[in-house]
Amino acid sequence: MRIILYTGKGGVGKTSVAAATALSSAKQGLKTLVVSTDPAHSLGDSFDIKLSYEPVEIRTNLWAQEIDTIHEIEEGWGKVQKYLTDLFTAKAVKDITTQELTVFPGMEDLLSLLKILRYYKEGRFDIIIIDCAPTGETLALLSFPEMLRWWMEKLFPIKKKAIKIVGPIVEPILGIPMPSSQVMNEIDKMYYDLDEMKKIFSDRTITSIRIVVNPEKMVIKEAQRSFTYLNIYDFNVDAIVVNKVIPENVTDDYFKVWKDIQKKYKTDIMESFSPIPIYYAPLFETEVVGFKMLDRMAEEVFEKENPVEIKYTGRAQRIDNEGDGYVLTMVMPFLEKKELSLNQKGDELIIKAGNIKRNITLPRTLLNCSIKKAKFDDDKLKIWFGGEKNE
Numbered sequence: 001m002r003i004i005l006y007t008g009k010g011g012v013g014k015t016s017v018a019a020a021t022a023l024s025s026a027k028q029g030l031k032t033l034v035v036s037t038d039p040a041h042s043l044g045d046s047f048d049i050k051l052s053y054e055p056v057e058i059r060t061n062l063w064a065q066e067i068d069t070i071h072e073i074e075e076g077w078g079k080v081q082k083y084l085t086d087l088f089t090a091k092a093v094k095d096i097t098t099q100e101l102t103v104f105p106g107m108e109d110l111l112s113l114l115k116i117l118r119y120y121k122e123g124r125f126d127i128i129i130i131d132c133a134p135t136g137e138t139l140a141l142l143s144f145p146e147m148l149r150w151w152m153e154k155l156f157p158i159k160k161k162a163i164k165i166v167g168p169i170v171e172p173i174l175g176i177p178m179p180s181s182q183v184m185n186e187i188d189k190m191y192y193d194l195d196e197m198k199k200i201f202s203d204r205t206i207t208s209i210r211i212v213v214n215p216e217k218m219v220i221k222e223a224q225r226s227f228t229y230l231n232i233y234d235f236n237v238d239a240i241v242v243n244k245v246i247p248e249n250v251t252d253d254y255f256k257v258w259k260d261i262q263k264k265y266k267t268d269i270m271e272s273f274s275p276i277p278i279y280y281a282p283l284f285e286t287e288v289v290g291f292k293m294l295d296r297m298a299e300e301v302f303e304k305e306n307p308v309e310i311k312y313t314g315r316a317q318r319i320d321n322e323g324d325g326y327v328l329t330m331v332m333p334f335l336e337k338k339e340l341s342l343n344q345k346g347d348e349l350i351i352k353a354g355n356i357k358r359n360i361t362l363p364r365t366l367l368n369c370s371i372k373k374a375k376f377d378d379d380k381l382k383i384w385f386g387g388e389k390n391e
Helices: 014-027 043-047 069-076 078-088 096-101 107-122 134-174 181-202 217-232 253-273 291-302
Strands: 002-007 032-036 056-059 062-066 127-131 207-213 237-245 278-282 317-322 325-331 340-345 348-353 356-361 370-377 380-386
Touching: 002 014, 002 181, 014 032, 014 043, 014 062, 014 127, 014 207, 014 237, 014 291, 032 043, 032 107, 043 062, 043 291, 107 127, 107 181, 181 207, 207 217, 217 237, 217 253, 217 317, 217 356, 237 253, 253 278, 253 356, 278 291, 340 370
Parallel strands: 002 127, 002 207, 032 062, 032 127, 207 237, 237 278
Antiparallel strands: 056 062, 317 325, 325 380, 340 348, 348 356, 370 380
């Protein structure tokens, strides 16, 4: 089975690209599910069809779904939500506001991803294509299992045992309900399911993540930041799709300035994401809605290539802890060993080597560190960070 996730800043057209990819996949005879986990669903609008919170077959070999987060919360967070509601209302009045407080930020995204895990285990589909929430926030949440692992493996079992022993004594004294074993087990199961989902999403033979961008400064900056964090968490970004590119055959004077601007930003995109494959979708003369236009988009983006094959499996960049500092490693193929120039400007690292320039958006971890040394060897550039940044 294959899983492809499309992410990007809101409004870049990731839903259209995801739908076009799914349509092309189904035409190859693959049982394809395209699912939207974005609370502001537009997948049905893209197909110009009303969708349900369960998969609906909209064409031969093609199913589509807009996940209903309220339904998923009731199904996957029910016992815990009821306990939290009882806890919050033990000394207060129960109302709709209290129920809303029991759903933590990002909970809808997590439960949506667990739905994907269920489909993966069932094996109903050959490929699952996910239209994610903007800016890859859903993917960042997958780092939670790494942060929670110690607590879940070391402290959680102790707390479960302690609650079972002292709960009947403490509950009447404090006048507040203690979590039942069912509540604790539901939290336990959610954690391990999420951890399994993280492993599947990190498997480069199964999952690809594709970032959709427009040739615009703000969009590119956000895509760079997402790209860096996705690499840190070892997710496989196998393609960049540049959407809404003004075609060369458009000669109207009004678009000349815009074409020049886009040309500059297309160069920035190539410099920022190399060696990740880059694909282009034109700014069409009409909106991309319905099967006919989605077919056109798939043909324009992937041409004669198979849109669901893995486009890239290497790691373009990674950050490792080394001693009391960090090492940033980047793949820079076809680079001759010439004079290397590094410049840090705010959260951006500008690397110039020969005719190649790379703009890397640094994670917060490295913002207060200074560059100690750099080395280029075997198509890899390594930069050592440590100590406080020199002002």
